[in-house]
Amino acid sequence: MKIRIIGGGPAGLYFAALMKRENPAHDVVVFERGPRDATWGFGVVFSDRALEFLRADDEAMYQLLMPLMETWPDLTIVHNDTPVPIAGNGFAAIGRLEFLSRLYAHAESLGVKIEFDSEVAALDHPALAGAELIVGADGAFSSVRNEMSEQFGTETDLRTNRFIWYGTSKAFDSLSLTFRETEHGVFCAHHYRYSPAMSTFLVEVTDATWQRAGFADMSEEDTIRRCEQVFANELGGAQILSNKSCWRQFPAVTNRHWSVGNVVLLGDALRTAHFSIGSGTRLAMEDAIALWKALRDSGGLPEALTLFQERRLPPMRKILDAATASIRWYERMDETICLAPLDFAYSYMTRTGRVDHSEMMRRDPKLAAAWEHRHPEIFGDSY
Numbered sequence: 349m350k351i352r353i354i355g356g357g358p359a360g361l362y363f364a365a366l367m368k369r370e371n372p373a374h375d376v377v378v379f380e381r382g383p384r385d386a387t388w389g390f391g392v393v394f395s396d397r398a399l400e401f402l403r404a405d406d407e408a409m410y411q412l413l414m415p416l417m418e419t420w421p422d423l424t425i426v427h428n429d430t431p432v433p434i435a436g437n438g439f440a441a442i443g444r445l446e447f448l449s450r451l452y453a454h455a456e457s458l459g460v461k462i463e464f465d466s467e468v469a470a471l472d473h474p475a476l477a478g479a480e481l482i483v484g485a486d487g488a489f490s491s492v493r494n495e496m497s498e499q500f501g502t503e504t505d506l507r508t509n510r511f512i513w514y515g516t517s518k519a520f521d522s523l524s525l526t527f528r529e530t531e532h533g534v535f536c537a538h539h540y541r542y543s544p545a546m547s548t549f550l551v552e553v554t555d556a557t558w559q560r561a562g563f564a565d566m567s568e569e570d571t572i573r574r575c576e577q578v579f580a581n582e583l584g585g586a587q588i589l590s591n592k593s594c595w596r597q598f599p600a601v602t603n604r605h606w607s608v609g610n611v612v613l614l615g616d617a618l619r620t621a622h623f624s625i626g627s628g629t630r631l632a633m634e635d636a637i638a639l640w641k642a643l644r645d646s647g648g649l650p651e652a653l654t655l656f657q658e659r660r661l662p663p664m665r666k667i668l669d670a671a672t673a674s675i676r677w678y679e680r681m682d683e684t685i686c687l688a689p690l691d692f693a694y695s696y697m698t699r700t701g702r703v704d705h706s707e708m709m710r711r712d713p714k715l716a717a718a719w720e721h722r723h724p725e726i727f728g729d730s731y
């Protein structure tokens with residue numbers, strides 16, 4: 349099959365590799381507008397059981413990536429200056445560039461051709477001529493999707509919070525979410541180590557805080573200095589590092605139809621899941637697995653594309669519901685911060701509805717018991 353893939357992120361690269369592994373005779377080319385050795389952002393985090401989802405279908409990929417991951421068993425919520433460590437939350441992280449470099453090498457070793465510095469911004473581009481399958485894996489702002497947004501039934505909800513993705517040379521010990529009240533409102537930092545010497549340091553604020561803090565008119569350098577000032581305790585003298593970092597609003601994207609004719613969407617082009625649930629890269633890779641399997645199990649392309657959506661939608665919907673609940677929790681953080689540190693951390697943990705009290709007891713019995721003590725109105729006065 350002649351397959352042309354637009355976008356060399358996790359979704360496009362991994363799908364390309366799976367198709368070549370399935371049948372080396374497939375003619376698979378990935379077009380990536382960026383150069384080989386540049387990417388935005390710093391590290392990405394995988395929640396739950398890290399890369400376990402890969403094991404059943406791709407043990408080799410699992411073995412390739414797992415040794416490169418930084419892992420921790422705990423999560424720490426910092427409420428102003430009070431840390432609340434929470435056990436039983438496995439996380440793993442990896443530098444985005446390192447991760448993509450491994451995927452490039454893996455795909456190329458299977459015979460995938462990756463054309464770097466190659467922007468394909470329209471479906472009538474000559475590079476796509478004669479393709480039997482065209483994959484739009486070109487990220488959250490996908491031009492493939494935008495060109496046919498009516499046919500795909502695209503909905504984009506630009507959420508109000510502002511975030512900026514930085515890094516720092518301080519290596520944090522656990523995945524941490526630090527919430528600090530300032531005269532302008534609450535600042536939240538999502539920070540975690542993704543290599544022995546580097547951490548992601550993502551700062552998020554509500555729109556009102558962003559306006560009050562004057563970020564709209566602030567220079568890049570002053571923005572960094574201001575964030576360093578707010579999180580001076582956490583950074584301990586380490587600097588915040590920028591990589592084309594700028595304030596953004598999260599676009600929550602969904603599509604009613606995942607394919608139109610021989611064009612199918614994958615990864616963030618298909619739907620975005622808020623970074624606070626640490627699932628975007630995983631979802632992108634799971635999409636790739638689902639599309640590969642649907643093609644393998646079907647007699648023809650139209651049937652395969654229908655099967656892809658039918659099978660993939662139910663598990664994806666669950667994660668999207670959790671992501672939506674998580675976004676809303678962050679949008680209300682200026683109100684929730686008035687809770688005591690333990691209650692705040694508990695509110696964070698149960699924010700998506702996927703973790704209830706019995707799950708909290710399983711993950712961190714001591715913390716759950718401490719919370720029960722604080723709430724005799726729920727648990728009676730036997731405590």
Ligand SMILES: Cc1cc2nc3c(=O)[nH]c(=O)nc-3n(C[C@H](O)[C@H](O)[C@H](O)COP(=O)(O)OP(=O)(O)OC[C@H]3O[C@@H](n4cnc5c(N)ncnc54)[C@H](O)[C@@H]3O)c2cc1C
Pocket residue numbers: 354355356357358359360379380381382391392393394466467468469485486487488490491511512513550614615616617621623626627628629630632
């Ligand atoms: C601030 C932030 C933090 C995040 N943190 C995490 C995290 O901790 N864990 C996690 O799992 N996920 C995280 N994500 C999400 C994650 O990065 C994405 O979900 C994931 O990369 C999606 O993969 P993708 O392949 O669909 O898209 P992308 O990774 O966006 O890749 C798309 C590729 O397409 C290329 N491209 C775009 N247009 C064209 C074109 N016209 N022609 C050619 N090439 C093109 C782009 O250059 C890019 O390389 C985060 C995202 C953001 C914004």
